[in-house]
Amino acid sequence: MFASRPELPASAVALATAIRPTAPASSRLLPVVEPLSSLLPDGALRRGGTVVVTGSPGWGATSLGLALLTAASTSGHWCAAVGLDDPGVVAMAELGVDLRRVVFVPRPRGAWAAATAELFEGVDVVLARPPARVAHTAARRLLARARDRAAVLVVLAEHRDDWPVPSEIALEVTEAAWHANGRLVSRRAVVRAVGRGITGRPRYVSLWLPGAQGAVAVAC
Amino acid sequence: MVRLMVLWCPTLSREGSRGEEPRRFAEVLDAAVELAPFARPVRLGVLAIPSKGPSRFFGGEAVFAEHLQGVVGPLLGGAGRVCVGAAEGLFAAVLAARAAVLVAPGATGSFLAPWSIATLRDPDLAAACQRLGLHTLGRFAGLEEARVLERFGLDAVRRHRVARGVDGELPGLRDYAALRRLDAVRHRDEPSEVQRGFFGERGGADVRAAAAVQRLEQRLGHGAVTVARLGGGRTPDDRAALVPWGSADAVIEGRDHVAPWPGRLPSPSPASIPSRPLAIALLDEHGHRVTVSSTGLLSAVPARLEFEAGRPRVVAAHCGPWPMAERWWGVSRRRAHLQVLCDDGLAVLLRAERSRWWLSGIYD
Structure with a gap:
């Protein structure tokens, strides 16, 4: 009746190897919320990479760094925040971060690099705020560790120079202005993306960081 | 309040120099879970079981208590005493186990009355009450709640409610550090209910994350790794707290979180909350x-x-x-x-x- 019959695998193990899918390219990426995707080369965080987030104090660099955790945490990836001794947990909830997937190491007692490296073993995205300018060797070692463990390192710093190694992506808040109407309603921030991962001219995106309900949105 | 049966093993309540008590109490606990699946440890040597279901299954509370003693007694090798008691609320049930009585339903208040004020685990309060001539829980419970609040503050009101038999959860009655150790002994290193994934299962990623956090805790000390807890309140610092990883009260989203709070500060909330004033x-x-x-x-x-x-x-x-x-x-x-x-x-x-x-x- 049939011209040919497909070979049956000899055993269940053979079957399992035969039908196992090859790793799709998307597994090397961790999602970010839609408003931020236009800042990143693949529209997502690439595993093994670094993102440096900078901005003047009060301009929304912390919000931007926390917002990068949003989609990763809601899609089930574990995130960590190292060295943020003052995280705005309610603000994180308003940004949409799934707090059940976030661990905090608020005061790593001078061992932030060691703590970050340790967390790469089991956590997909680590947001770290180094206490001072990072030494070149420490930064190199962390990069190698992140690449090895296929995790993402997000560094929060005040100045671009605080992170001594060229990063794939550097996000900088270049402008920020609050809109107030009886209360602080939203902040319009312009974020510039540069780095090795971005070819051509720097990208500029105007965002509500945060918007009226606390989430990030694209401002037109 | 839920009627609880409490089983108390006096010989296992204190950890000795050889440190074998947690392991032996874990055995007791496993045996009790076999009988009644909702048996939960309270502290070292004490476990509590909601009494209603098992009592009905075994045909009466007294029968169940006997059954429990019969199963646990041999585990202690005859050397240890096993006390079983039942009452409404955890505090009364623990005292009932100490006295080894099954308090009749509804008689919890009168059962509590003659106990010493010192059972409320607050030496300052006990000393003050003794000076006032209030030596027993019954005398203390007889005070008006507003007067207790005026004289002793909010914490004493909680203890007053416990003394009246309205509330069973006395602060400090549950020993969370001991429970964590017990979990470790029983090879169940789930940090807490909250850290579970979809439908309560733990995926590979969760296990890896928990392992990494545990290694980090060994390096930095207990309490260095925290998780967030959202609660009710009007201000960002009231609404959220960082609690140590794996602590039993790490309830991420209580009912308070979604309940309306009139006068709550408008969102967006600050992304940075100073940890010190x-x-x-x-x-x-x-x-x-x-x-x-x-x-x-x-x-x-x-x-x-x-x-x-x-x-x-x-x-x-x-x-x-x-x-x-x-x-x-x-x-x-x-x-x-x-x-x-x-x-x-x-x-x-x-x-x-x-x-x-x-x-x-x-x-x-």
């Missing part, structure tokens, strides 16, 4: 301190903001204030919040409390 000075254009009146109005328009360190900033705009008078029935707390926008783009949330201004958050 920072006093700051808010001045008007003449350099006088700005204050909030009892009616919730500012004394002057704020013009300058001075931090303890760092340069002073010029105030560009302000929103608020939002006055709050909370817990006026008890330990009252009056404060007012103010959003201040500086000319360099920095926005901060300030709190006026005890006639000073404090930094409550930075909209970073």
Whole structure:
């Protein structure tokens, strides 16, 4: 009746190897919320990479760094925040971060690099705020560790120079202005993306960081 | 309150020099779970079981208690005594186990009355009550709640409710550190209910994350790794707290979190909440301190903001204030919040409390 019959695998193990899918390219990426995707080369965080987030104090660099955790945490990836001794947990909830997937190491007692490296073993995205300018060797070692463990390192710093190694992506808040109407309603921030991962001219995106309900949105 | 049966093994209540008590109590616990699946440890040597289901299954509370003793007794090798008691609420049930009685339903209040005030685990309160001639729980329970609040404060009111038999959860009755050790002994290193994934299962990623966190805790010490807990409240610092990883009270989202809180500060919330109170000075254009009146109005328009360190900033705009008078029935707390926008783009949330201004958050 049939011209040919497909070979049956000899055993269940053979079957399992035969039908196992090859790793799709998307597994090397961790999602970010839609408003931020236009800042990143693949529209997502690439595993093994670094993102440096900078901005003047009060301009929304912390919000931007926390917002990068949003989609990763809601899609089930574990995130960590190292060295943020003052995280705005309610603000994180308003940004949409799934707090059940976030661990905090608020005061790593001078061992932030060691703590970050340790967390790469089991956590997909680590947001770290180094206490001072990072030494070149420490930064190199962390990069190698992140690449090895296929995790993402997000560094929060005040100045671009605080992170001594060229990063794939550097996000900088270049402008920020609050809109107030009886209360602080939203902040319009312009974020510039540069780095090795971005070819051509720097990208500029105007965002509500945060918007009226606390989430990030694209401002037109 | 739920009627509980408590099993107490006096010989396993204290960890000896050889440290084998947690392991042996874990065996007792496993045996009790075989009989009644909802058996839960309270502290080392004490476990509690909601009594209703098993009692019905075994045909009566007394039969179940006997059954429990029959199963657990041989595990202790005859050397240890096993006491079983039942009553409404955990506190009364633990005392019932100590006395080895099954308190009749509804008689919990009269059962509690003759016990010493010292059973409330508060030496200061006990000493004060002894001086007042209130030696027993019954005498203490006879006080009016408002009087207890006036004289002893909020914590004593919780203990007063326990003494009256209205509440069973005495603070300090559950020993969470011992329970964590017990979990480790039983090879169940699930940090807490909260850290579970979809449908309560733990995927490979969760196990890896828990392992990494545990290694980090070994390096930095217990409590260095925290998780967030959201609760009810009006201000960001009331609504959220960081609690140690794996602590039993790490309830991420309680009912309070979604309940309406009239007068809650509007979102967005500050992305940075100082972990310690920072006093700051808010001045008007003449350099006088700005204050909030009892009616919730500012004394002057704020013009300058001075931090303890760092340069002073010029105030560009302000929103608020939002006055709050909370817990006026008890330990009252009056404060007012103010959003201040500086000319360099920095926005901060300030709190006026005890006639000073404090930094409550930075909209970073």
